Amino acid sequence: MESQLLLPALYLPPVSYFHVIHTTDSPIVLDQHEHFPKQTYRTRTTIGTANGRLDLIVPIVHGRRERRAMKDTLINYEFDWQRLHWLSLQTAYRSSAYFEFYEDDFARFYETKYEYLMDFNLQQLELILKCLKINRTISLSESFHPMKAENEYRTAIHPKKNSVWEKHTPYYQVFESMTGFIPDLSIIDLLFNQGPQSKSYL
Numbered sequence: 001m002e003s004q005l006l007l008p009a010l011y012l013p014p015v016s017y018f019h020v021i022h023t024t025d026s027p028i029v030l031d032q033h034e035h036f037p038k039q040t041y042r043t044r045t046t047i048g049t050a051n052g053r054l055d056l057i058v059p060i061v062h063g064r065r066e067r068r069a070m071k072d073t074l075i076n077y078e079f080d081w082q083r084l085h086w087l088s089l090q091t092a093y094r095s096s097a098y099f100e101f102y103e104d105d106f107a108r109f110y111e112t113k114y115e116y117l118m119d120f121n122l123q124q125l126e127l128i129l130k131c132l133k134i135n136r137t138i139s140l141s142e143s144f145h146p147m148k149a150e151n152e153y154r155t156a157i158h159p160k161k162n163s164v165w166e167k168h169t170p171y172y173q174v175f176e177s178m179t180g181f182i183p184d185l186s187i188i189d190l191l192f193n194q195g196p197q198s199k200s201y202l
Helices: 015-022 081-093 099-110 117-132 187-201
Strands: 005-007 028-030 044-049 052-057 138-140
Touching: 005 015, 015 117, 015 187, 028 117, 044 081, 044 187, 052 081, 081 099, 081 187, 099 117, 099 187, 117 138, 117 187
Parallel strands: 005 028, 028 138
Antiparallel strands: 044 052
């Protein structure tokens, strides 16, 4: 059986997530059956601003206390978080070298209401891999995988843990003169600042 790379479906994932993908030849399997965990990159992305790191969080519909699968997690639109996120991205990256090049591709995620978080994150991943020119097969898990499955990163890539990639050589960032280089931000920080060179950085 061919080896698989088991990953969580994250919101505009950090650079380290794509380093793992780029340095592993295995087909990607996104775990849609995992129990949705709180306070992770599944609903959170981190961008660089003039004041340093800024977390953007996608609100979800909270039901009863029982656990729910990632594939069943609904996005909450009670307040206009899409407008807030897009304004934040524009403020942070409007002056970056490649923001206008990718702007229309990413704007649609803030103009369309996705019902399920899984669909929202999956379509972003497909777009980002295309932007990075990384050709990789993506499939969704058919059942829940044990947490100690081989070649899996569901808990390793986490905002409260050290990055799975220790290298993080500095690249130019818009507010670097004010904040210093901030490692392992969302992949869009790398894309908007480095454009076609992003794949080489990974």
